[in-house]
Amino acid sequence: xxxxxxxxxxxxxxxxxxxxxxxxxxxxxxxxxxxxxxxxxxxxxxxxxxxxxxxxxxxxxxxxxxxxxxxxxxxxxxxxxxxxxxxxxxxxxxxxxxxxxxxxxxxxxxxxxxxxxxxxxxxxxxxxxxxxxxxxxxxxxxxxxxxxxxxxxxxxxxxxxxxxxxxxxxxxxxxxxxxxxxxxxxxxxxxxxxxxxxxxxxxxxxxxxxxxxxxxxxxxxxxxxxxxxxxxxxxxxxxxxxxxxxxxxxxxxxxxxxxxxxxxxxxxx
Numbered sequence: 001x002x003x004x005x006x007x008x009x010x011x012x013x014x015x016x017x018x019x020x021x022x023x024x025x026x027x028x029x030x031x032x033x034x035x036x037x038x039x040x041x042x043x044x045x046x047x048x049x050x051x052x053x054x055x056x057x058x059x060x061x062x063x064x065x066x067x068x069x070x071x072x073x074x075x076x077x078x079x080x081x082x083x084x085x086x087x088x089x090x091x092x093x094x095x096x097x098x099x100x101x102x103x104x105x106x107x108x109x110x111x112x113x114x115x116x117x118x119x120x121x122x123x124x125x126x127x128x129x130x131x132x133x134x135x136x137x138x139x140x141x142x143x144x145x146x147x148x149x150x151x152x153x154x155x156x157x158x159x160x161x162x163x164x165x166x167x168x169x170x171x172x173x174x175x176x177x178x179x180x181x182x183x184x185x186x187x188x189x190x191x192x193x194x195x196x197x198x199x200x201x202x203x204x205x206x207x208x209x210x211x212x213x214x215x216x217x218x219x220x221x222x223x224x225x226x227x228x229x230x231x232x233x234x235x236x237x238x239x240x241x242x243x244x245x246x247x248x249x250x251x252x253x254x255x256x257x258x259x260x261x262x263x264x265x266x267x268x269x
Contacts, residue, residue, distance in 0.1 A: 002089055002112050002151060008037040008105055009088030013078040014096035018049035020196060025057055025064065027099045033106030040065045040082045041096070045072035050096075074266045076161040076168040080250055083155065092149035097196040100147075104192040108149045111186055118184040119150040119176050124193035134197040144193045145169045150176065159248040162232075164264040167225050171232050178236050179245050224263040231258045 010028050014021055028039050041064060043050050054066040067085060069078065083091055090109055094100055108120040124144035126134040133140050146169065158179050162168040177185055221229065232246075235258035239246055248257065 001115070002109075004034075004110075004113070005036060006089040006109070007087055008034060008090045008092060008109055008149070009083070009086035010037060010039045010092055010094050010105070011042070011079055011082035011086065012039060012094045012096050013042045013044050013075045013082065014046060014050050014054075015044040015072060015075070016046050016048045016050065017096040018046070018053055020097035021050055021053050022057065024094060024096045024098055027102075028094055028105075029061055029063065030102055031100070031105045032102050034109050037105060038063050038065055038086070038088060039094075040067065040086055042078040042082045043068045044075065044078040045069050074163065074165060077163050077251075077266070080160045080163075083160065084250065089152050090149055091152060091155075093146050095146055095195065097198070098146070099194040101192040101194075104147070105149075107188055107190070107192065108147070111188070112149065112151060116184065117186055118154060118180045119148060119173075120186050120188060121145065121149070121173075122147045122188040122192040123190055124195050125191060126195045126197040128197050141191055143187050144195070145173050146195070147193050148173060158246060160250050162248055163252050163266060164228070164260055165266055166264060167228050170225075170229065174232070175236075175246050175248070224261040227261050228264055231260060234258065 012024065012028070017024075025039065025041065028037070031037060041054055043054055043066060051068060054064070054068075058064040058066050065085070067081065069081070073081070079093065090112060092105070092108065104122055108122060111117055111120045121143050123141050124147065125141050126136060128134050136142050148169070154176060158175050161172050173185075236246055246257070
């Protein structure tokens with residue numbers, strides 16, 4: 001059961017983001033209003049200064065738990081590794097080039113003291129290198145899937161992130177709401193997270209929102225991402241018809257539970 005003494009595990013992955021890494025880490029360490037947290041930073045095969053920055057900061061604060069991968073595994077496998085070594089009753093995420101506002105963890109975690117809630121999120125903005133807001137679908141502020149915080153039981157009930165290049169955060173979030181119901185999730189309609197927009201980077205593709213049209217279709221998506229959404233939703237519907245719920249294991253092996261396009265496959269894994 002979640003209490004005000006529960007440990008929150010913040011999972012951060014980094015790959016060649018040395019320029020922003022320390023600021024991202026310090027925004028987590030500077031959280032107020034929630035006493036217990038650990039920051040697990042999975043260095044996903046970085047070739048820049050990330051390992052040295054992590055070693056230095058971890059020596060200064062025991063809440064930082066660095067984990068170094070010899071090669072790049074992709075952010076979702078790296079997140080799975082981070083979650084597998086986490087100890088918290090609550091789990092949340094943070095990108096290594098972003099900033100969490102100082103009360104984000106406290107506000108989201110306190111909502112999860114409610115036994116009926118499984119997950120929370122908050123709102124975010126995207127900014128460019130000049131700190132100017134970059135609109136998303138005409139809006140300045142949206143729900144941030146990267147801010148997802150959930151109770152640990154989720155991993156046992158429905159599993160882990162899909163091992164794909166991008167969009168697995170969309171699928172994981174929908175899987176939570178499919179299994180537990182929409183009322184088990186609550187978004188905090190406050191700006192508590194700032195994401196860096198870096199043009200056509202992979203992290204930009206990951207953070208692009210899924211926007212549902214009135215008919216439930218996924219708008220604002222590239223064709224591979226739209227196909228991915230449609231594919232996992234068909235899988236959900238098939239499982240529902242058999243009285244089962246979706247579960248994705250730590251590492252997906254062939255055959256996959258639902259097909260994906262070649263563009264979303266991890267190369268060399």
